[in-house]
Amino acid sequence: MRAVKDFFLRAGAYLNFTLAFVFIAGLVFTVCFGVCLYMMRQEVIDNVEDRVKSDAYYVQNYVEGKLQCVEEVAFTALCTHFHSSIQKSPDGGHIVCIDTDTPLPSEEALFRFLEQLLEANPMICGAAIGFEPGIHEPQGAYGFAAYVTNVSGKNQHLRLGNIHDYRKKPWYKGPADSRKPLWSAPFRETSQGKVVCCYSYPIHDRKGNFIGAIAFDIDTAPIREMCKEVTPYPQSKVTITDRNFNYVSHPDTALLLHNVEEDGFEYDALLVDSILFNPYRQKRGSFIKGQAPELGLYFYFCPIDRASWIITTVCPKEDIFGRCTRIERTTALIALVGILFMALCLLYLLRRIQHATIAKAGIQKELGLASSIQMGMIPRIYPALPTRHEVDLCGFLKPAKSVGGDLYDYFVQDDNLYFCIGDVSGKGVPASLLMMVIISLFRNVARNFTDPQSIVESINQSIARNNSQMMFCTMIVGILHLPTGHLKYCNAGHNAPVLCKVKGDDCDVAYMPAGENMPVGVFEDAQFQGGELHLHPGDALFLYTDGVNEAQNARQEQFGEEAVVEALQEEMARQSTSDVVVGAIYDHLARHACGTEQSDDITMLHLRYVGTPL
Amino acid sequence: MPKKNPITLSENTLTIVLEERMDISNSMKLIEELNKYREEEDITEVVFDARKLTYIASTGIRAVIYADQVVGNKPKIVFIGATADVYHVFETAGLTQFIEFRD
Incomplete structure (x- = not known):
């Protein structure tokens, strides 16, 4: 050819x-x-x-x-x-x-x-x-x-x-x-x-x-x-x-x-x-x-x-x-x-x-x-925060086409780790344009707030205004206080993240409640509810887009949420670092797809709280 | 070949019969079709017949939101026969509050 x-x-x-x-x-x-x-x-x-x-x-x-x-x-x-x-x-x-x-x-x-x-x-x-x-x-x-x-x-x-x-x-x-x-x-x-x-x-x-x-x-x-x-x-x-x-x-x-x-x-x-x-x-x-x-x-x-x-x-x-x-x-x-x-x-x-x-x-x-520019906007280094040892963070994004609508981002400000993951409706160039807008909004807006729902609301208002094409984005915005492990988050219609909590030698891996917030961009006056939880050293949070759990093989069978949990359980038992966890999940997806063309963007963000060194 | 979702307008109700999948292959076409009813102020209800629907992607959700925002004058959105999986997608997206689900 x-x-x-x-x-x-x-x-x-x-x-x-x-x-x-x-x-x-x-x-x-x-x-x-x-x-x-x-x-x-x-x-x-x-x-x-x-x-x-x-x-x-x-x-x-x-x-x-x-x-x-x-x-x-x-x-x-x-x-x-x-x-x-x-x-x-x-x-x-x-x-x-x-x-x-x-x-x-x-x-x-x-x-x-x-x-x-x-x-x-x-x-x-x-x-x-x-x-x-x-x-x-x-x-x-x-x-x-x-x-x-x-x-x-x-x-x-x-x-x-x-x-x-x-x-x-x-x-x-x-x-x-x-x-x-x-x-x-x-x-x-x-x-x-x-x-x-x-x-x-x-x-x-x-x-x-x-x-x-x-x-x-x-x-x-x-x-x-x-x-x-x-x-x-x-x-x-x-x-x-x-x-x-x-x-x-x-x-x-x-x-x-x-x-x-x-x-x-x-x-x-x-x-x-x-x-x-x-x-x-x-x-x-x-x-x-x-x-x-x-x-x-x-x-x-x-x-x-x-x-x-x-x-x-x-x-x-x-x-x-x-x-x-x-x-x-x-x-x-x-x-x-x-x-x-x-x-x-x-x-x-x-x-x-x-x-x-x-x-x-x-x-x-x-x-x-465009793909280079888009991927250039996503932080893709590991360790993600070389100067902050309180958290082991690793992100992964693989668009289904040249450019995609998935996103993740993070930055640290005043001992707080601001992070987000999102999925814009649709694929390709239109989705990628909105994705770029949302990342830019997140970086500019997040610095002015200390609670995730305000960040989401601000982004939502910007997107929903004059949104004639009814594009929207499901996303989770989180703020982790690095010294204490206190996490505040807001889920705007996104897949529920998986929380991995260490209990002695065991590990409890389960989905967090989905919440009832709408995606951003739907209604300009939408109100968003947030949540809070406390991470202990060893606890981890796995955020992903639907390209993971809905990854299909040739028989159109989806990877499934249970498979995500099982894979995470294996890696938590091994006390794997975030990059290993993300790599292992992607290997699971590749084995499941067995050569079938990737139909949706795949994005993962794994966050393992290490805690403050004594 | 993209599948077509038949649309019928009866009195004040716009009925859309959905195929098995509602993804990028047919949702964009549905959005184009919905555009034709932008000026139909009398439409008070948009009914999605989802009895065959087994999978809905984000573009499918976008078409539903499009129906809510663009067709007629803020019509009621109704889903008929949605499976648990489909309902779960709307639940995750926090959109169940403005959609009425019927058996």
Whole structure:
């Protein structure tokens, strides 16, 4: 506690403490905030990943469904429209084989067949069927190939064998070379400028020889619309590229068929490709996430196996963490304002505490000084009267606080020992002020009288006059004629003193009658009655205040008047001197209190009449 | 926390119900309360209900004297149910002559 008190007494300490508080609070907040921030961002990233993955699988399902539908159209159309059979291919797949012994459908029939396919499948925007030269008659310069495309709601027929060598075109050459159905790379078809991709399916004869191919163009526009629908954030984009990272779908149609590099991206294409299209991976199991810190972007890749395409979702950092950043800034601002406000409050409080501590220290200092002055007014030497051997006198006063309201005093004048003991009502400074007044009055008034009641009356009149606070003092004033031991006394409402009379080898210890006088200070016109007795050598008088008999222990048990008498009996039997008696009584009180805080002033005055030496 | 001694004024009698102890912790408050009745000239009797009272310190006696000197116009001071110990305190202080003790 002293260290704390000293701290507050140091100049500027409160400022240092406040700065330390701000630093520590700021540090704690920063750490907590940092941890929360990290966890919150992780949570957001996880949520974004879940959302993007879910949307990507949705697109994946949609596109895969469309592509599968086209593949089934091709297979079913060949099986149903031609005399055909299904055979196993060398790689374990199936191939459709046409019976070339049976005449193939006519040119018109084939065009009708292709038109029907277009009408039945809206996403197919063009359909072609071509044969090796000599397989279908009549044929053009390059062979026979029929192509139907829908332009502005009208089917347009083209005889490709008359126009160009269709066998060198990817839609025909691809399956011719690989003998497998395949999806071509996207391209822009010439009639309407649509970005399409083409599915080609090889046609074989019964001997397994390649004799032609059927192909369907599908428009990628619905796929682009789907990608727009699932865009997770305003600034994000969902794109689809082929395996070479050329755009099949992009919000900006100008970038269609262009490489991602032209959009400012540069992927590790080999890595992405090797992970997404790893033949050993589980179906749909691969999903890659990555980020480009320098671009502030997060990337998520998901494959479309059927066409070897890649769905790429690009999310700018500010899109993902935009709300987080706003929350963070708001929280940081609130915390900063809060810490500053707390610091100001702390500064204010600490200054108040410092001022109060300084003021209290000043009051304590002044109380210490007052205590010194008060105790300085009490005679505290022993032997009390070094030049008078007729009496052995010892006084003791221990205030409960710095200053108290108890008093005792004595002096010798004309062979008479004037003494008094008193207890002012209350405690602390108010009581101590009245105590000082009464001691001063006693010293000035007593010298003019030879009987105690006159002294008490005089003091009473002085105190009672203008006593608006109704302060009073119980007191005993005594005058002992030293040569004879004749004692005159006046008890003004004080505890009855204990008289110890020696009777041979024994000692009679008993309380004196209390009397019926009021304390001084109550009524200005109060009359006081006195008493007289004769002390013989060895007789003693013990005067005390209620701090002795009412001394309490922790159980609020009082020391009691009987205990006072018993203690005095012990000391009288030992023929103890006055200082020993007073010390012994105080030891009894200390043992009784057993560490309990002293609640009232303790004052004792022991007077043992020795008598005149012969 | 200082205990409060409830005070009621009925006709010309001011009744104060005392707690178990009447010491510095509640007597000063009682004196403050009594000050409010300084101008009540009609009060002729101040009754201290001391049936619970087991201990009275000098500040408690001061409150009783205060009631006698300050409240109303020299009212009669009455103590009800004072224990022997409490009575002894007043007896020692020589104040029994202006207090009426009732059971």
